Amino acid sequence: MVARYKHQLGTVLPAVLRKDPDRWLMAAENAVRKNPDLLAVVKADQGASLMRALVDCARLGHEPGSKDFYLIKRGNAISGEESYRGIIRRVLNSGFYRSVVARTVFANDTYSFDPVTDIVPNHVPAEGDRGKPVSAYAFAIHWDGTPSTVTEATPERIASAKAKSFGHDKPSSPWQNPTGVMFRKTAIKELEPFVHVAPEPQPRRDLGGLEAAAARALPADYDIVDDDVLDITEDQIAEAGELE
Structure with missing residues (x-):
């Protein structure tokens, strides 16, 4: 699912991250795979809420699942939340x-x-x-x-x-x-x-x-x-x- 939207996400990324979009996408995938709760949401909503969170993350210039931007299960969806850092x-x-x-x-x-x-x-x-x-x-x-x-x-x-x-x-x-x-x-x-x-x-x-x-x-x-x-x-x- 992440690979399918690689181009769309790449256009939102700032230039410094656009040089190596594969690394950014791998970070997104790893952040979900290591968290069973997030993975369950992706399977349930076909990745809709994850994509919204990733677009916000890309627009802000952060790496998903890092200390700058968290992927968190909120109810039945994935929420992307920027940290104070x-x-x-x-x-x-x-x-x-x-x-x-x-x-x-x-x-x-x-x-x-x-x-x-x-x-x-x-x-x-x-x-x-x-x-x-x-x-x-x-x-x-x-x-x-x-x-x-x-x-x-x-x-x-x-x-x-x-x-x-x-x-x-x-x-x-x-x-x-x-x-x-x-x-x-x-x-x-x-x-x-x-x-x-x-x-x-x-x-x-x-x-x-x-x-x-x-x-x-x-x-x-x-x-x-x-x-x-x-x-x-x-x-x-x-x-x-x-x-x-």
Whole structure:
């Protein structure tokens, strides 16, 4: 079935993957064959849901079944789901940004953010016990040091994402991780619609025209902690609970 649609999938793949479509198709086939649940769905629906998932995967420039794009059984169909790692890859691929920053806000932190007047959130981590994670925010940093739009994973958005996660209330769930890793991942997913993205690596691009005129630099005393910088090329992303 995958081989039958080789040409159609090849036309959707970005140039960097189109050079070796057979490798990409083999990854797709292997991802299904090693998972009995996926294979059962393919047999039941003649591969219809798998093809939809693979087209999305190809369009985004990911390899199916990788840490960037998962093939998951949802009900009676196969769902293709881009991971937060895949989102960051596409943000950095755009060539506009040098890094992506995501931070968790805890109950005892001092935090405020007005998108009309603030360039980035006013966030001061509490000393000692910071309490439980309550929200998160994320933004990308351009090459000149100016930030992109800041997106917030508010407590309401966190609650919604958590409710959709199977077993989120179990002690083993990454949602119970005291570092708030799932909160940061939610903020990254919120960021994607507000930044440049690309399915394959682009040359470095600097802001120009109206974008450059509107950009405002980070405050001089703004401290970016290494642990807050998410860069897939440096393997700095926590892998806990990716599928949640």
